[in-house]
Amino acid sequence: MLNAIVIGGGLAGSQAAIYLADNNVKVKLYEMRPNKTTGAHTSSDFAEFVCSNSLGAQSVTSASGLLKEEARLLGSKLIEEAYNNRVPSGNSLSIDRWGFSKKITQIIENHPNIEIIREEITQLPKTPTIVATGPLTSDSLCSEIKKLTGEDNFHFFDAVAPIVKKETINFEKAFYASRWDKGNADFINCPLNKDEYENFYNILTTAEKIPLKSFEAKYFEGCMPIEVIASRGFDTLRFGPMKPVGLFDKRTREEHHKNYQFYAVVQLRQDDKQADLYNLVGFQTNLKWGEQKKLINSIPALENAQIVRYGVMHANTFINSPKILNKTLQTKFNPNLFFAGQITGVEGYSESIATGLFAGINMLRHLRGEKLLELEAKCMLGALLEYITFANHKAFQPINSNWGIVEKPQEVEKLKKKSKEEKGALLSNIALEYIKEIRNGYFC
Template sequence: MAHDIHVVGGGLAGSEAAWQLAEAGFRVRLSEMRGSGETTAAHQTDGLAELVCSNSFRSDDAEANAVGLLHQEMRTLGSLILREADRHRVPAGSALAVDRDGYSAGVTAALGAHPNITLVRERVDLLPDGPAIVATGPLTAPGLADSIGQATGRDALAFFDALAPIVHRDSIDLDTAWFASRWDKGETKDYINCPMDKEQYLAFHQGLIEGEKTPFKEWEKDTPYFEGCMPIEVMAERGVDTLRYGPMKPVGLDDPKTGRWPHAVVQLRQDNASATLWNIVGFQTKLKHADQVRLFRTIPGLQNAEFARLGGLHRNTFIRSPELLDGTLRLKNRPHVRFAGQITGCEGYIESAAIGLLAGRFAAAELRGETMASPPVETALGALLNHITGAAVAETYQPMNVNFGLFPPIPGRSRKGDRKRLYTDRARAALGEWITPRPFEEADSPPVSAPVVA
């Protein structure tokens, strides 16, 4: 089938971009190298929108959380990623967590069945010559990465992203561990808590320091970690109590056996719909597998743990988007090409999908010969886009999750809790004005004048 636009990459951003374009009536060639005999260091399947790290899209609270607000805005705009996440949701308190296999299968089936999408399992080594969206993510294949480097005239920046271990539920000792909400916030008890006394914690901390780590390859040396996905052993190196104020924080978690907070707590979150798999929250690691098994089995409640997946480490790359992309995500020196997802320097599943959604909508408007206004910076979508394309200092540009710090300040003084509500109320009003009239009208087919690439 001839196509109007080429989307390269079948991750969350590429999947969302392809969906938005196809729903607008445009014919999309969606290229994904997994399934063609190619793979990456992090992926395990050839499913579209595979979640390679956590199974959580983080908070779904649209009243007091920027990422929850982003969820709501994307649902309003017909996001496939959010639709399938809602369909494959697993218990996680106020967070939106999914059965990762069912979720990926749902996205793959929806895109594969769409009459306007041709899914091609192929590796793309050169930037396309016609209209395109590049959403190949942080593990872009070397050939395409070289092509991007030649087009941008700059080396990509990079940071490390580590995978957390996943444990089989029936190997967790619930005579020692107990269920509670995340740091005892909320009424549901969706997290398994493993308590540590001071002696156990200090021994665990020392084990993280002394454990054998995966050696760096030459091209990985001197690459900075991203603060939002810090390996647990790197946190441990920052001080003996760093973990107790981070992923092992015991605040609000009364051990039912003692009635008191433990010295530290390890939390696990449900990872699939059948609740047979649980991931260790915040335990991204580059420890070698043997040391992971030995050390993590010293955690009370996990002494007999069986691991469905151990932690790992991979390198992420992203471009200097504020310098290289315009306000609609087009490469300034090759405006027929847009970028979307983590390769633009946004961080997080939902942020990547959100930029894919915007790239798809910007491209659809352009194919119609129209110009789509950017979402207002008062919205979560607009604030995130503004960070990516309008950051003041490109030289220090770093990956960022959506947060209220990216939004324009609320005028005047207000209490913290009230301020969050003011942000969300303002965002909803701004989004409503932006989509009325809609940025583009959906149609069964693109206009005759739309460019067609064979």
């Protein structure tokens, strides 16, 4: 029987392990938790969502939605279970993070082809291995990877948003709505007037932060701490996570003129299936916990909010993929070694799952002695792989799914006056037809 090792039980590693095991490969899955913690995870479960509980937009006319559909078509078990554990969040796919990870843990623990080994890997095996240790790779393994690759790892900081109990929100001052009333009104909105925003801003910009470690902090724009956003100017938050446009309280809208909008709005997104917990959207932070409580309680609708998880900040690690990886996710220097997930420089849950799946697909082909699969940049997954392995980056930084990296045929380039949705629909159709051809050609 074929054998492989997967290091890391996060989203990418779990997806890779399940795919291989489902295809009759005996998998040894190494996960150091709970014996050694990361500082960000809260359990020993597999596929734990550490930051937000959202996998982004659902519509395939969006970059994120397209990537999820591509992964689903290629056989992603984690995308399937994400939909089984979804919670209301408008047009986004948000999940019950605990229900999801419990289900994936159950699948892995009960799989006859997966052996779980709860220990830290400090040396890379010589046998076929997928490294999917994520952005919180241990120092020992980082050192081992650096020895093998001859490249320094890059460091940047990631941050997690606080979660509050719904029953402690003041709904006399908060309201349900989606932006421009699109989709279901699944978000809880906490408005602020100008004076309230000024007070909030002053608390935020003078709050005490947890000291950073000695190495330089590099922020990924998609998960930037709110205090860093605020440091760029008084109104920056009002054009970012506290953007008020398109949000209206139906109870009071008629009292104001038609185009009335709040000065700023804090949005809360459902975090569990029971709708007991809500996270503050875009409020990733490195403030000390006492300062977080003071800041959150300065928001009128959250003046008595009970915080069940405070925001935290942690170092993230990723390899210099353009110099280390082929587009197959196989390393250039060792055919038995593959990387997947955020350690490769993709950013986001869907991206981690998709690359974990792709590494699993190519590891299976490697074990069978078959030609490895490469995807063209006409699909979102292919575009991500093209980007992270592109040799001419001046300064390689993490990337998430976006239309800017996708190959655009002439018929799309001619649609300059068309809407984003129309262009997205055309690109999506091209990508999905291509993925179906790949699936039918390689897997049938």
